[in-house]
Amino acid sequence: MEEKVRWLTPEEQQAWRSFLRLHDRLRGRLSRLLQAESNVSAADFGVLVELTDTPDGRRRILDLARALEWEKSRMSHHIGRMVKRGLVVRDECAEDGRGAFVVITDAGRAMIEAAAPRHVEAVRDLFLDHITPAELRTLARVSERVVEKLDEDPS
Amino acid sequence: MEEKVRWLTPEEQQAWRSFLRLHDRLRGRLSRLLQAESNVSAADFGVLVELTDTPDGRRRILDLARALEWEKSRMSHHIGRMVKRGLVVRDECAEDGRGAFVVITDAGRAMIEAAAPRHVEAVRDLFLDHITPAELRTLARVSERVVEKLDEDPS
DNA sequence: GGGCATTCGGTGAATCATCAACGACGTCTA
DNA sequence: TAGACGTCGTTGATGATTCACCGAATGCCC
Numbered sequence: 001m002e003e004k005v006r007w008l009t010p011e012e013q014q015a016w017r018s019f020l021r022l023h024d025r026l027r028g029r030l031s032r033l034l035q036a037e038s039n040v041s042a043a044d045f046g047v048l049v050e051l052t053d054t055p056d057g058r059r060r061i062l063d064l065a066r067a068l069e070w071e072k073s074r075m076s077h078h079i080g081r082m083v084k085r086g087l088v089v090r091d092e093c094a095e096d097g098r099g100a101f102v103v104i105t106d107a108g109r110a111m112i113e114a115a116a117p118r119h120v121e122a123v124r125d126l127f128l129d130h131i132t133p134a135e136l137r138t139l140a141r142v143s144e145r146v147v148e149k150l151d152e153d154p155s
Numbered sequence: 156m157e158e159k160v161r162w163l164t165p166e167e168q169q170a171w172r173s174f175l176r177l178h179d180r181l182r183g184r185l186s187r188l189l190q191a192e193s194n195v196s197a198a199d200f201g202v203l204v205e206l207t208d209t210p211d212g213r214r215r216i217l218d219l220a221r222a223l224e225w226e227k228s229r230m231s232h233h234i235g236r237m238v239k240r241g242l243v244v245r246d247e248c249a250e251d252g253r254g255a256f257v258v259i260t261d262a263g264r265a266m267i268e269a270a271a272p273r274h275v276e277a278v279r280d281l282f283l284d285h286i287t288p289a290e291l292r293t294l295a296r297v298s299e300r301v302v303e304k305l306d307e308d309p310s
Numbered sequence: 311g312g313g314c315a316t317t318c319g320g321t322g323a324a325t326c327a328t329c330a331a332c333g334a335c336g337t338c339t340a
Numbered sequence: 341t342a343g344a345c346g347t348c349g350t351t352g353a354t355g356a357t358t359c360a361c362c363g364a365a366t367g368c369c370c
Contacts, residue, residue, distance in 0.1 A: 096347095229356085
């Protein structure tokens, strides 16, 4: 009952590895920059961005978790740490007694307003500036297509 | 002294986010598959692949760390866990009294030989199959170029 | 050879992520 | 309105990663 394995061709192998490597490097570099220049982790940054996307800077925990594709448990722990550092506060939810809101504080707002321009600049310097518009479109197209397939796939 | 920030255009923003999302999803899915079907983590898999790349299945620790772009400390901790599970053993180094080798065990070899075909298949199913050869070439080209720039950049 | 910096690897503490379980609440149905 | 069931969020235990540091061995330069 032995199936033959279709191993990757050298080109495929190399493309796949470069692709993975790029991601690791970019993320590593960007998060070290965020940490060094603005004293926030990439995770903090993501949460703060989501919060500032709403006019009042408050969102339900599960809503946040879904937006960032985190587990609710991770979100809960992470929010706890951010509360301790004064970036956000918890607030209870009137409509739903089980629920809870997270609200950005002034300190949190100050932090992200300081961090965002540097971050955008870094994304340009390290990534976008080295890619042609056509390549970027290809990248976006491929990414969307593959993610879509992943979502369809039962797992 | 205020600099103007060149925020991302909607297209850039969307491409960047899709790109990040793709990676997270793919990695998550692949590592869950490895874990579920073959009982190894993606990290274990990487180490075992590096070890089987040499004829005798033994490599210096720092050498491994560099190949995987890990910190030596992470490698050391990880090897410790793999030793505990019987996938590899440590071996001392004759030429250099400070050094140490890691050697794959029979159990480790069996594990990766079981895992590799499934993994390759998954990479095809989830990624390569949804991409044209031209797109793959673009991806590889862009990845290599950007990684190269990252390496040049002082940080 | 004696001193000194560097490299190799390991360790403990702190941080972060994941998993299973839980309590509290909401919703649906009989 | 009672019970069953699902959802929201938290918690504690367990693993994994990073950081700062250490000891041992090596290489280097005088």
